[in-house]
Every structure is written in structure tokens, then in C-alpha cells.
């Protein structure tokens with residue numbers, strides 16, 4: 001059982017990455033293998049709408065997305081993590097979502113478990129989480145849940161609140177990791 005975390009902040013070791021580490025640690029404790037794809041160290045171009053994937057199910061743009069395609073195909077569960085940028089996912093997050101159109105052609109993500117992890121200073125978390133949920137459902141994925149963390153400066157989420165009642169950002173992220181791992185296990189048993 002493999003859980004992939006995709007961190008779509010351009011900020012190295014930022015809040016999204018801190019919470020993703022927490023979620024993946026929890027998934028690991030549930031017996032899953034985990035790995036993280038950090039957009040802060042990758043180069044993924046936006047979709048250029050060449051439509052080649054309509055015919056082939058593959059993307060001809062040669063960049064770090066090719067590595068992510070392989071990681072996505074071998075994962076049983078995927079947690080999408082993004083900071084809120086002007087009420088939406090980051091540009092890095094949007095680029096990978098659009099490039100995943102190639103996987104939709106083959107329904108390659110159908111039946112895989114999904115989670116959403118969203119970090120914001122103040123506003124936009126719910127709509128951004130909904131956007132990720134909608135994307136995952138469009139891909140045929142099964143959404144296990146989401147987590148929200150509030151914070152601005154790097155490290156704020158370590159002590160920041162989450163979106164749920166009396167939940168810290170760290171606790172909410174831990175619960176997300178457990179939820180994704182447990183749903184993967186349930187679906188495989």
C-alpha cells in the first residue's frame with residue numbers, strides 16, 4: 001500500500017510540507033509506504049492543450065511531470081496539498097491538475113483514494129478544499145477527507161488551528177493521513 005503526498009507550494013519546508021509530513025507519518029504508522037513529490041524542487045509546465053493525450057493517454061511534454069505520472073500510477077492513495085493563493089490552489093497545483101488530464105483519458109486514477117490538504121493564512125480554505133475534492137471525483141477517485149491548517153509564516157501551522165472544531169492543524173493532518181491509509185486498507189481487504 002503506497003500513499004503519495006504532492007506538495008504544491010513553491011516554498012521549501014513551508015507550511016504545506018510540514019502538514020504533509022505529518023499526514024504521511026500517520027499513514028506510515030498505519031503500515032503504508034509513503035513518498036512525497038515537492039513542487040518546490042520540480043519543474044512542471046502548464047498543459048499546452050496539444051490534445052495528444054486524447055489519442056495516446058500520455059503527455060508529450062517532457063518535464064518533471066513524467067516522474068509524477070509514474071508515482072501517481074503506482075500509488076494506492078494520493079494526498080494533494082496546496083497553499084491557498086488568492087482563494088484557490090497555487091499555480092503549481094493547477095499545473096499538475098491540468099497535466100493530469102492525460103491520466104483521465106485512461107481513467108488511470110479511478111478507484112484510488114484521495115485526500116486534500118490546504119493551508120491558508122486566513123481565507124479561502126473551504127473553497128480550495130472543495131476544488132480539490134471536485135477534481136478528485138472527476139478523476140474517479142474516492143475522497144477520504146481533507147485537512148486545513150491556518151498559518152502565514154513558515155512553521156505557523158505547528159501551533160496553528162485546523163478547520164474542525166477544537167482541532168489543531170497538526171492533529172487534523174494526522175487524522176487525514178490515517179483516514180487515507182485506512183480507506184486504502186479497507187478497499188484492498
Ligand SMILES: Cc1cc2nc3c(=O)[nH]c(=O)nc-3n(C[C@H](O)[C@H](O)[C@H](O)COP(=O)(O)O)c2cc1C
Nearest residue numbers: 009014015016083085086087120121122123151152
Ligand atoms: C501569492 C500568494 C497568495 C496568497 N493568497 C492567500 C489568500 O487568498 N488567502 C489567505 O488567507 N492567504 C493567502 N496567502 C498566504 C498563504 O496561503 C500562507 O502564507 C500559507 O501558509 C503558505 O503556505 P506554504 O508555507 O506551504 O507556502 C497567499 C500567499 C501568497 C504567496
